Amino acid sequence: MKNKAVTIKDVAKQSxxxxxxxxxxxxxNKDKFGKKTVxxxxxxxxxxxxxxxxxxxxxxxxxxxxxxVLVPDITNPFFSGVIRGIEAGLYKENYATLLCNADLDNQKESAYLEELSRRxxxxxxxxSSNISNEAINKTLQAKDRPFIVIDQKKAEGFSDAVLTDDFQGGTLAGQHLQKLGHRKIAVLMPSNPPENVKQRFEGFKDNFELSDLTVIDTDLTKEAGQxxxxxxxxxSATAIFAVNDEIAFGVYRGLAExxxxxxxxxSVVGYDNVDMCEYMQPQLTTIAQPIFELGQTTAELLLxxxxxxxxxxEEKHLPVQMIERNSTTML
Amino acid sequence: MKNKAVTIKDVAKQSxxxxxxxxxxxxxNKDKFGKKTVxxxxxxxxxxxxxxxxxxxxxxxxxxxxxxVLVPDITNPFFSGVIRGIEAGLYKENYATLLCNADLDNQKESAYLEELSRRxxxxxxxxSSNISNEAINKTLQAKDRPFIVIDQKKAEGFSDAVLTDDFQGGTLAGQHLQKLGHRKIAVLMPSNPPENVKQRFEGFKDNFELSDLTVIDTDLTKEAGQxxxxxxxxxSATAIFAVNDEIAFGVYRGLAExxxxxxxxxSVVGYDNVDMCEYMQPQLTTIAQPIFELGQTTAELLLxxxxxxxxxxEEKHLPVQMIERNSTTML
DNA sequence: GACTAATACGCAATCGCTTTTATTTTTTGA
DNA sequence: TCAAAAAATAAAAGCGATTGCGTATTAGTC
Structure with missing residues (x-):
């Protein structure tokens, strides 16, 4: 049972x-010693x-x-994709990933932050979309340990950042719908959106009359979308802009029902381009974020x-891209 | 910068x-000391x-x-669901989750096992489906550290286990299809399946003439399903049994194309009952595993x-269940 | 052959904490 | 009142490594 005893001492004795x-x-420091000794x-x-x-x-x-690594919801494919990227980036340098799933629970989030720091x-x-600047400052900055908040322009001047151009992404989505002739749009997003989502909306709305846009308060989940x-x-909307794919999937279901x-x-446009987009019927038109790279780049930058x-x-920017599939059509 | 100096010594001095x-x-040991001191x-x-x-x-x-925690692919919703369960179970007891994503790479898997042990x-x-008993024995059993292999009847006699009745699950799927009048079935599974998948097939096949079953070598991914x-x-199959939902999603796409x-x-039947099943068009008939509980129970048992x-x-068994939705119909 | 310079290695301090044992102080009781 | 028991706290011994510095041995130089 207790064979747990091989210490450096034993090696020393043995050799x-x-x-x-x-x-x-x-x-x-091999070279510093005799060949035989080594x-x-x-x-x-x-x-x-x-x-x-x-x-x-x-x-x-x-x-x-x-x-x-702290994420709000590991079952969201966007986040699991990011984690996969992070993990790949860290593995190369032999770093390990201590994963925390906050489960969309603010309190758990803070508790985890503390625990990570303790460890x-x-x-x-x-x-995380939830974590406040305040919490970041309090727990992280104070401890003087490096950190990066993914895809959120927070903590400016205190950390590096990896960002995608959410404004541009929103714009692309808007232009697409607008080009197809849609004027009345339902926009699905939380009423108190995280910064990046806010940007998506900013980019989006410029393509339309503000009065033609109906913003519907929607959490970033499938259930909420439905x-x-x-x-x-x-x-009277003819098109829907869901600020992430999860919401869009929910909409698919709701609409079908x-x-x-x-x-x-x-017509519906999503955001993220998670794997499942291509497996939906019809395939989901969406704005692609380089999910894996987002994670990987972040890991590298942090290292x-x-x-x-x-x-x-340093602030790195990753490109977004319109992926036109079959969930949108000419009005 | 270097304010990193608060040690127990400082506390001692201060008090x-x-x-x-x-x-x-x-x-x-508060009670052992004077009230004032404490x-x-x-x-x-x-x-x-x-x-x-x-x-x-x-x-x-x-x-x-x-x-x-070692998983083959974190982006597979089954695994991310399990992780969420594990994480929840561990969090309650203040344990942390060191996550490793083997990325379906055997070598990475072993490397991670070593690293975890070192840590x-x-x-x-x-x-993991890939990990061999050998690797388990070598790295884990030797170190005399407790472990559980999720949903696989391996390492019997060396560890606890949390299992679902895969045989029964397969049977349910088979019975369902058979009741609907299907006789010729395409079964999608890897040619060298992990133990639990093998059991699903065993349970399934008993409902049919063996010669009516066409087994198609398929990895456990969407791409392979497609x-x-x-x-x-x-x-000449009229129905498809995909041994996990991912494969089934791939089949949806392939069939549509x-x-x-x-x-x-x-008719298509999946296995796992991940969230997305309900969001597909038509909703996927599948065998439900209690994904979250699987993770949580495992965590608890290990603790x-x-x-x-x-x-x-100890060996815990979790129930499986037929979830009838709209991807199957009478022949 | 004496002296310096490498070369090869060991000593002992240190990291910050827990825990066992020892010491001092207080309380108790006859 | 005074020894013995109990309570409160301190001292010291690790835990298993790393590391700066010192020493012994060997080689090099004139």
């Missing part, structure tokens, strides 16, 4: 050298299956090689910052 | 007692915003309060094991 020598050799130590290490104790090590190094992660990636259909039907057809009765903590704040 | 007293008080220490702690150093602490305690996680939850349609069309209609041309490492191996 007949001192602890410090073992440590040195195992940490790359060999012995390495041999002993493998014989004994020695692994340096993670905690003892980290205590001294003050680095955990771990990044805390000494080397940096944070936060993909529920919003009821309201949509009461408008109401006996309406896409795109004949309503850069960690290894060089006083470089200039 | 005029010794280090050990502070430690004791902060770790629950108060002072607590005060000093909050004044100084003292947080015990995670690593120093763990080095002694030999517990990391962290569970390593001293207290236990593992593995949701691609399989080509083969399906060459059979081939100009076929569900359920009129083909029980950790706190009581020599109780009997």
């Amino acid at each position: 007949g050298v001192s602890i410090s020598t073992v440590s040195q050799i195992l940490n790359g 060999e012995n130590v390495l041999q002993a290490k493998t014989d004994l299956k020695y692994e340096p104790d993670y905690f003892a090590r980290r205590m001294i190094m003050k680095k955990s090689k771990t990044i805390g 000494g992660v080397d940096g944070f990636i936060i993909a 529920k919003a259909v009821e309201s949509i039907l009461r408008t 109401a006996g309406k057809t896409i795109p004949d009765d309503y 850069e910052r960690i290894s060089n903590s006083d470089k200039e704040w | 005029g007692v010794s280090i050990s007293t502070v430690s004791q008080i902060l770790n629950g 108060e002072n220490v607590l005060q000093a702690k909050t004044d100084l915003k003292y947080e015990p150093d995670y690593f120093a602490r763990r080095m002694i305690m030999k517990k990391s309060k962290t569970i390593g 001293g996680v207290d236990g593992f939850i593995i949701a 691609k399989a349609v080509e083969s399906i069309l060459r059979t 081939a100009g076929k209609t569900i359920p009129d041309d083909y 029980e094991r950790i706190s009581n490492s020599d109780k009997e191996w």
